[in-house]
Amino acid sequence: MALAAIVIPAPAASAKSTVDWGQCPNDIPTAFLQCAAVEVPLDYQHPDGKKISIEVSRVPSTEPAKRRGVLLFNPGGPGGLGLTFPLELAQAGLPANLLAEYDLIGFDPRGVDHSSPVSCELKPEQFYTIVPKYAHNPAEVTKAAESGKQISRQCASAASSAVLPYISTANTARDMDRIRAALGEPKISYFGLSYGTYLGGVYATLFPDRTDRIVLDSVLGPDGYDITASRRFAEGMQDRFPDFAKWSAARNSSYGLGATPAEVTANYFQLADKLDRHPAGGFDGSLFRSATHSLIYQTSAFPRLAQLWQTFLANQEPPADSLPSTGGPIQSQIATMLSVVCGDHAWPRLISTYQRNVVQDRAAYPLLGGATANVWPCASWPTRPIEPPVEFSDQGPSNLLLVQNTRDPATPLVGALETREAFGERARMVTVDQGGHGVGLPSLNSCGFNAVVDYLATGTRPATDKFCAAEANAAPTPQQQQLLDRLRQY
Template identity: 80%
Template sequence: MRRTLLVVLATAALTATAVPASAIQPALHWGKCPADISAPALQCASLEVPLDYRNPAGTKISVEISRLPSSDPAKRRGVLLFNPGGPGGTGLTFPLEMAQAGLPTSLLAEYDLIGFDPRGVVHSSPVSCDLKPEQLLTIVPNYAHNPAEVTAAATSAKQISRQCATSTSASILPYINTANTARDMDQIRAALGESKISYFGLSYGTYLGGVYASLFPERTDRVVLDSILGPDGYDITASRRFAEGMQDRFPDFAKWAAVRDSSYGLGATPAEVTANFFKLADKLDQHPTGGFDGSLFRSATHSLIYQTSAFPRLAQLWQAFRTDQAPPDDSLPSTSGPIQSQVTTMLSVVCGDHAWPRQISTYQRNVAHDRAAYPMLGGATANVWPCAAWSYQPSEPPVRFSDQGPSNLLLVQNLRDPATPLSGAQDTREAFGNRARMVTVDQGGHGVALPYLNSCGFNAVIDYLVHGNRPGTDKFCGAEANATRKLTPQQQQVADKITDRLRQY
């Protein structure tokens, strides 16, 4: 699916379905955040928005917003809205997490930092497909070794789709999509009394930010998109690109583990570490251990190479399987608490933004191709998602990125990103044309704008957000020797939070 879907032809046609800024401007009543959020520095408020923007007077839902006020109101220039990705990621605490990771005092003075749980997520009219714990672990399909296993995945996908269509949230799910979340963002802007917003989006948040900048171009100030999805968001192409990203990124872990063979015993050379990946996957396919089969082992490895700081956790997991020990207690992603609404929202967005192929034969061909091209993960990420049997057609055409609008987008991208590989970022860069500049960083992992990673990439983001200085042309940042330096305890805690959040998808 490479832009073969119907698209909206003009920005005017897109914004016509949005509620005018003057129609909804309720006062926000800032107070304590929900009880499950332990963050005294944050203030929270609720905002009512239309469930269906084509019927603004109809059913309303609630969106929960957070604020970390400017540290120096005399220097405040506006608001900076954050989205941590997903889709389905909870965002209320993300501004505070970024501040704790090391955002400079100049940026903390420049903006009120605004977070929000997108519609459907946790504190914002949460939705649920009533999925069982084992289903929550298999939203990303199992690794298919043959056509019969693709057929089996289709059966599981149909069951999940049926549960969503018969759940208590069924009437809401068709309206949980990226375009409506972007319209919610504009209602947040209006409720804050701002004529424009600045924005920082990570991962899926780059697509959400791109959609906002396409729907409401004149209401954007300084926009940063970090770790960039392709211009069609999470469609079947993006799903298959996860396998490409793992092949790009895994060599970094293989080199790291080989240097530490005396500690972990995973292989004395990168080639030996790579060979042991396939041996462990085969071993767990035959003899699942501690809740892990080969598919879950592949998925866990993929999620734990998102952040270099998680390499020790991954090495310990491998070490346990190699020595027939039980894996660490925190090895499996959580299937309790807010994850139900997060996964349901993810499905609603991914399946509701685009129409996915319905024929099993399409996925069988894709799996055969990607299993050969990207053997580490391709047999899973090309397999059948619940979107292949989704009960609802997209409620509107997907938003198309174009070069029409203000030139105020800064894209930052690692060369070896396991989730949003460089190929997708380059497609988005091309789609935005002169509206954007891109900083490409010789670094592995998911995320650029953290101060303990690559200073060149991080400084490019801060210089733009604080001073408005964006590179005149696209820029390349070379590798830095301190890219794997030891983190402070607070930075490690934040890195672990980001890693665990990403592991849920």
């Protein structure tokens, strides 16, 4: 495959690290992390121009004599908070050999929280309309387009508007290479989850000879978060929801959501329709659909979802903490997410395109298709992409391991298969017969998790693509559940 992006060489790795490790920012409440700032160009086409700061974290190797190198992480997003992610993984159960072999490196991507944060200065109620509402008819698509247009205007008039065009996946990958160079490392290993798989794929394409061992978990298609990926959320929901329906039907005596999967599914549509007409506790039908989608990311969240449904079936107000958070660094996360999603690719501008897509996806994927095919702010984004998207390449070292669930609600299997094909013999793929988002995390599927650990620790990768059977897994520990809950927003 050809490389369609502007490839800008990064400086060669220095002989030793130039990073000055110290305390982390005050809102990172841990003594187990070290943090530092790495300066990078805002615009890599003008590397001597304006600079921005990327905040980086480190969990040092537990046995420096066994240290192999550095292992960078990205938790997804775009816009996911990355500074504490390595420590959270370590506390959730990363094995001792990985903690010995690597310095674990996290970072807030450009635009996020501690890394030169950006903002669209949105109102809290707008946070719920970034991903568009479920559209039942063409008029509701037009209404969503107006809402998206208002968000785009606010992004364009915000104080950080001049920075937004440079918040892109390709530039974040280039930042990763600047981090590598500052650490004095000739190569980096990498673990990326969800959107982090696309970021890792872009890095492996732009800088193939600077990659060591690359793991991509819950894999986006080779075009990242474009309009196709948005519509595929509905396909993922359709694939995954039967797991929840079956689980609920088996526990009907506890939750009363339906005695059969068909009854549970019917209740989903009845509740969505009811909340469309009569919102309750801040939930309309669209937010109910979105919350259901989010809470089927992990089977361990099924009880929480069942309890939420119970409140609506009983005509009660849901708990206040059921609504998504509007506090903390959410402004920078959303502005970064929009900048990447709308800036990596040019989205269709014609509203009729989305009206047509909604009709198609509402029929094909009735659980969620009317929302995920609807209009994003990207349809009216104030700037066009500053460079063509990176096309994944099969030219380079054979050092990528892809791990993927068969029924992933966020990154369906179809996208992972496309990425696997794009990388050719550079990649191997482990497919796991289970539902949910995430494979190589502690407490999920041991076959998939062990494949990730074996590769990162020993370099042993399956000789051919591999299939892992379904497993009955133990309940996650509190630390593991806390990590899984945080990752649902990505």
